[in-house]
Amino acid sequence: MERGITSYGAYIPRLRIDRAAIAAAHSWAFPSLRGKGARALANWDEDAVTMAVEAARGANLDAVSSIALASTTAPYADLQNATLVAAAAGLEEDTASRDYGGSLRAGTSALLDALLSNREGSALIVGSDARQAKAGSAQELAFGAGAAAVTVGTQDVIARLVGHATRTVPFIDHFRAAGDDYDYVWEERWIREEGHGKILPTAIRDALSNTNLQPGDINHFCLPTTLRKAAEAVAKKSGIAPEAVADDLSAMCGETGAAHPLMMLSLALEKAKPGERIMVVAFGAGCDVLVFEATEAITNYTSSSPVSAQVARGVIEPHYTKILSFQGNLELDWGMRGEANDKIALTQQYRAADQLMAFTGGKCPDCGSVNFPQLGKCVNCGSASPLEPYDLAREGASVASFTGDWLQFSPAPPLYFGLVNFDCGARVLMEYVDVDPAILKVGTRLRMVYRIKSIDGERHNSRYFWKAVPLAPEGV
Amino acid sequence: MAKGIRDKVAIVGMGCSQFGERWDSGAEHLMVEAYNEAMADAGIEHSQLEAAWFGSAMDNVNVGNSAIPAAMALRLEGIPVSRVENMCATGTEALRGAAYAVASGAVDIALAIGVEKLKDTGYGGLPVPFKGTLNGGWMPLGSAPAGFAQLASAYKARYGVSDEDLKKALAHVSWKSHQNGVKSPKAHLKKAVPMETIINAPMIAEPLGLFDCCGVSDGAACAIVTTPEIARALGKANPVTIKSIQLSVSAGRESGTDQWDGSYVQNTRNAARRAYEEAGVTDPRADLSLLEVHDCFSITELVTMEDLGVARDGEAVKDILDGRFDADGDVPCQIDGGLKCFGHPIGASGLRMAYENYLQLQGRAGERQLDNMNLGLCHNLGGVPFNGVAAITILGREKN
Numbered sequence: 001m002e003r004g005i006t007s008y009g010a011y012i013p014r015l016r017i018d019r020a021a022i023a024a025a026h027s028w029a030f031p032s033l034r035g036k037g038a039r040a041l042a043n044w045d046e047d048a049v050t051m052a053v054e055a056a057r058g059a060n061l062d063a064v065s066s067i068a069l070a071s072t073t074a075p076y077a078d079l080q081n082a083t084l085v086a087a088a089a090g091l092e093e094d095t096a097s098r099d100y101g102g103s104l105r106a107g108t109s110a111l112l113d114a115l116l117s118n119r120e121g122s123a124l125i126v127g128s129d130a131r132q133a134k135a136g137s138a139q140e141l142a143f144g145a146g147a148a149a150v151t152v153g154t155q156d157v158i159a160r161l162v163g164h165a166t167r168t169v170p171f172i173d174h175f176r177a178a179g180d181d182y183d184y185v186w187e188e189r190w191i192r193e194e195g196h197g198k199i200l201p202t203a204i205r206d207a208l209s210n211t212n213l214q215p216g217d218i219n220h221f222c223l224p225t226t227l228r229k230a231a232e233a234v235a236k237k238s239g240i241a242p243e244a245v246a247d248d249l250s251a252m253c254g255e256t257g258a259a260h261p262l263m264m265l266s267l268a269l270e271k272a273k274p275g276e277r278i279m280v281v282a283f284g285a286g287c288d289v290l291v292f293e294a295t296e297a298i299t300n301y302t303s304s305s306p307v308s309a310q311v312a313r314g315v316i317e318p319h320y321t322k323i324l325s326f327q328g329n330l331e332l333d334w335g336m337r338g339e340a341n342d343k344i345a346l347t348q349q350y351r352a353a354d355q356l357m358a359f360t361g362g363k364c365p366d367c368g369s370v371n372f373p374q375l376g377k378c379v380n381c382g383s384a385s386p387l388e389p390y391d392l393a394r395e396g397a398s399v400a401s402f403t404g405d406w407l408q409f410s411p412a413p414p415l416y417f418g419l420v421n422f423d424c425g426a427r428v429l430m431e432y433v434d435v436d437p438a439i440l441k442v443g444t445r446l447r448m449v450y451r452i453k454s455i456d457g458e459r460h461n462s463r464y465f466w467k468a469v470p471l472a473p474e475g476v
Numbered sequence: 477m478a479k480g481i482r483d484k485v486a487i488v489g490m491g492c493s494q495f496g497e498r499w500d501s502g503a504e505h506l507m508v509e510a511y512n513e514a515m516a517d518a519g520i521e522h523s524q525l526e527a528a529w530f531g532s533a534m535d536n537v538n539v540g541n542s543a544i545p546a547a548m549a550l551r552l553e554g555i556p557v558s559r560v561e562n563m564c565a566t567g568t569e570a571l572r573g574a575a576y577a578v579a580s581g582a583v584d585i586a587l588a589i590g591v592e593k594l595k596d597t598g599y600g601g602l603p604v605p606f607k608g609t610l611n612g613g614w615m616p617l618g619s620a621p622a623g624f625a626q627l628a629s630a631y632k633a634r635y636g637v638s639d640e641d642l643k644k645a646l647a648h649v650s651w652k653s654h655q656n657g658v659k660s661p662k663a664h665l666k667k668a669v670p671m672e673t674i675i676n677a678p679m680i681a682e683p684l685g686l687f688d689c690c691g692v693s694d695g696a697a698c699a700i701v702t703t704p705e706i707a708r709a710l711g712k713a714n715p716v717t718i719k720s721i722q723l724s725v726s727a728g729r730e731s732g733t734d735q736w737d738g739s740y741v742q743n744t745r746n747a748a749r750r751a752y753e754e755a756g757v758t759d760p761r762a763d764l765s766l767l768e769v770h771d772c773f774s775i776t777e778l779v780t781m782e783d784l785g786v787a788r789d790g791e792a793v794k795d796i797l798d799g800r801f802d803a804d805g806d807v808p809c810q811i812d813g814g815l816k817c818f819g820h821p822i823g824a825s826g827l828r829m830a831y832e833n834y835l836q837l838q839g840r841a842g843e844r845q846l847d848n849m850n851l852g853l854c855h856n857l858g859g860v861p862f863n864g865v866a867a868i869t870i871l872g873r874e875k876n
Contacts, residue, residue, distance in 0.1 A: 336598050372614075404681065404682045405621070408617065415622070
């Protein structure tokens with residue numbers, strides 16, 4: 001059976017920082033720093049895991065039998081990050097899971113592995129990255145944050161793999177040592193000429209060699225790079241039409257690391273018509289080249305979380321120092337309220353994993369009330385009958401009460417929280433995030449998102465839970 | 477139906493420490509200060525105390541857990557001493573334990589003492605208590621004002637009150653307590669504050685500003701309870717008696733179902749209904765002479781007026797602005813300054829409210845003495861409106 005891409009979803013943090021604001025902050029030291037557009041910034045409570053969850057929720061997760069998380073900024077070195085994403089996305093325990101990392105082509109390598117696998121069911125591949133950069137560096141302007149997910153399967157394929165090639169070459173254009181925060185980047189001209197210029201065209205030729213395609217047949221050429229006009233140069237050298245060079249999302253997102261090839265692929269799939277060819281190239285100590293052809297089925301497919309919507313939902317954040325503070329590079333005086341010890345009891349966390357990770361409520365078999373948290377007796381009727389799982393992560397909800405708390409410590413004050421009414425009748429006290437204060441009112445509709453609740457700074461462990469995002473009224 | 481404890485327990489002595497930022501005193505010293513006053517007032521010997529209940533709410537400051545620190549501080553040697561903790565109802569819980577011991581006949585004379593040493597935290601406001609390992613995994617741990625500010629959003633939504641009108645009423649609540657605090661020598665804050673200062677104060681938790689929040693204070697308060705017979709034998713003719721003590725605790729319906737609209741406090745209504753029944757109060761507006769309510773935040777006092785039935789639902793804003801709860805209003809509220817100005821050392825607060833009612837009932841309240849005292853009410857609200865504890869104590873004289 002033909003194997004190919006069956007769905008996709010994307011996530012880009014809402015916060016976007018104007019590159020001009022970044023450049024202005026550094027103009028005293030680096031007057032030549034320039035930048036157009038805005039880059040995405042992961043909020044303090046967003047990381048590779050939370051963004052991956054949100055992207056995955058935009059893809060079709062029915063029949064997923066494996067998950068791969070590709071990231072160079074996954075929070076844990078030992079604790080399979082994909083497991084956390086699987087639990088939050090509500091995947092079953094018999095799902096196979098794997099982390100891919102160590103390279104900006106981790107996402108394409110995971111995708112190619114899935115496409116070449118013969119595992120039953122569909123495979124979920126999520127790329128997710130929020131790379132840090134030194135203040136005042138070109139990377140600080142170029143890097144964004146985000147995640148992209150695709151599923152691979154044999155049912156309702158919207159794009160089939162028609163060619164591929166891989167190169168493993170010790171061409172080290174940049175590196176980041178284990179535990180370090182920042183990339184160390186070599187000279188741009190060398191990367192363009194000796195790296196892109198020599199490694200990519202031959203791999204692109206190889207990827208097309210077993211097909212009946214010519215470079216000119218490529219309609220969407222997706223090559224993430226932070227080097228200006230570098231994709232155009234590679235296209236030209238490879239014989240790919242200049243108009244095929246795909247939008248690299250630099251205007252409102254920035255480069256999203258191991259996620260970016262999948263992000264650009266997702267955007268290309270959003271635009272592609274049946275029969276169009278998409279080439280995805282990821283460069284990093286060699287390269288991956290994947291060539292897809294959109295099928296007829298693509299006309300009937302719409303992602304619930306397409307890249308274009310994620311790009312459009314951005315809100316310009318005027319405060320440059322948020323980048324520094326969120327990434328731990330600026331120690332603001334939060335006062336003693338920020339000193340809380342937040343050690344996580346791993347026993348309790350596992351006992352309540354369905355509640356805390358998947359946001360599963362418990363429906364009382366006797367009165368039908370949905371309980372959260374799930375205790376020993378029903379909140380409404382007091383029955384001790386075992387509760388039945390009820391998914392609150394996807395349940396519609398609205399604001400019952402709210403405030404913005406300026407007293408309690410929050411890395412991004414005020415701490416908005418209040419009582420949330422779920423459409424099923426359940427109520428949960430929750431944090432509100434990505435808040436536009438103008439629309440936060442009693443009755444405002446909400447969407448649940450997976451975020452970091454708090455960080456145990458002493459043990460470098462994050463507590464994850466769900467928060468509620470106020471939604472603008474339809475049509476506004 | 478149980479008969480309750482109405483008039484079965486008399487208060488023969490009370491004491492209250494100076495409230496405030498007591499940099500010079502530890503919790504142990506504050507307890508002795510309140511204890512000494514209460515014992516002198518009662519006119520009994522230390523050896524006559526048969527049991528004691530000790531209330532303290534914060535383990536991470538103050539004196540730690542168990543009753544041992546109170547036994548140590550007061551040298552309560554060889555008698556049963558219990559520690560109680562029920563958030564802001566802690567002081568009332570101590571009184572309730574002692575009162576029940578007397579009412580049951582288990583002891584003749586019992587001591588209730590509550591203390592909190594909040595000014596050892598190093599910062600303003602209250603510390604956030606530990607909520608358990610499960611709740612810590614999901615519950616937003618907001619500040620106390622933010623928990624109570626939730627009432628404001630739901631109240632406004634239910635009654636269509638404008639931001640401006642609500643802010644004005646809230647400011648009046650605090651303004652009035654500052655006026656009253658001036659006449660309260662043991663109060664933490666004894667300074668009148670102009671309305672504009674209150675309205676324009678920095679935001680703490682929308683819509684509550686700095687002056688919508690009560691004082692964070694150190695202090696202790698103490699009561700000696702016994703039977704009315706022993707009270708009379710001690711020379712207390714027509715002693716102050718407990719007419720009722722009632723509690724209500726959240727079991728999850730408010731915070732876990734959509735059956736409550738968030739604009740009032742169900743626990744207060746539950747406790748008030750039972751307290752009025754126990755005390756024989758049929759018309760709270762007419763029967764109650766003084767309210768000492770849990771004005772931790774101005775919005776709490778506002779909805780409490782409705783929850784206690786002294787204002788009709790949806791009319792508290794108007795009643796407050798009409799001055800009904802001012803010192804010269806028809807039901808004075810917080811005549812000693814309340815939590816707002818007298819201060820709120822958590823474990824002591826329930827007993828501090830009883831102390832003011834106790835003084836007023838005996839005509840001993842000095843400059844702030846009210847005329848025609850009949851029944852006085854104390855009200856505590858612990859936790860948050862949707863997940864909390866309400867306690868109501870009603871005091872009067874044995875014979876009115």
